Amino acid sequence: MIKTSHPTTVGRGPADHEMRNQIVTAATEHFSRYGYEKTTVSDLAKEIGFSKAYIYKFFESKQAIGEMICANCLSDIESEVRAAVAQVERPPEKLRRMFKVIVESSLRLFSQDRKLYEIATSAAAERWQSTVVYEERLQALLRDVLQEGRQTGDFERKTPLDETAAAIHLVMRPYLNPLILQHSLDYANEAPAQLSSLVLRSLSP
Template sequence: MNTTATNQSPARGPIDHEVRDQIVSAATEHFRLYGYEKTTVSDLAKAIGFSKAYIYKFFESKQAIGELICANCLREIETDIRAAVDSADGAPEKLRRMFKAIVESSMRLFSEDRKLYDIAAAAATGHWEAARNYESRIQQILQDILRLGRETEDFERKTPLDETMNAIYLVMRPYLNPLLLQYSFDCIDEAPARLASLVLRSLSR
């Protein structure tokens, strides 16, 4: 389904204001219980105990709150991926661990907390800025691994770097995008190792 990209809604009020943090925390719990799509700003106002107008002093829309919650969730996955990559020696092993971490961390978050998965799905469907930025950072991690592999002569260097990165990212994407992840549950245990091995064979010199 084609959707029009939306710009991230700016936060209002002081970014580090404790009330803003309180709104985000309460909204996260409310979304966990009732889901993102079915919740309105009025619902949040009643649940938190603030007026709707007061919430609008800090966020201009429900999506602005969802953007921040989504960004926090995606940061958790990214942190796991970076930790896995940084703990490995050599580009081939870094790539293997990247595949493994992507699948394991995404599955853990989205399967254990279905309501937060719904927010991530909304972000992917609406092309929210939080989702776009996350994809860009994951692509940068992948590109850094490929560049290292070329420098150490572990990977071939004939194919343009951006072409190689984009092709491998397409292989990873079903496990990064929540809309696609739900169709990959049946092969989740074996997929990381098999896909990483296939990609590494294609990168051999």
């Protein structure tokens, strides 16, 4: 692996930032056509028209590029979920939206772009930082909705918040994690409504 002598100073300036984006854009297209696993950094370099060494100035490995693409995809899903939750007032409806949009957005990624989904499964299997951050952020959003529902009196307050949040996260997890989602496609249509109804019954004061 080729590294510059001052890796921390690379990719910080505006020109570097643009260069990184250019690599990520080209890589996204290349991966979505040929698949992530099969592509090497040499293939990418050839495609973009730079040397392999030059790409390594910006990303230390293929995984680092995949991480960036994956982080972008997951951040898109997160934005959609946040937007859907913000559109409604009552905490129970917010929770329903969370389940619905998590499943819908993840499935869209799965069906529209099978080759990019491959990156997400690698990411989940190897627990890349981007997937850990994604799960943590959605857990934080869940917690906010739960806390709000406790304040409005929509949700019970007897169970410790940590316990409630952890259990609901376990219920959501099969639809957050692309490795599991691919084995749950048969249930993906009914799951959001059925599971959110069950969870809301469990939260009733």
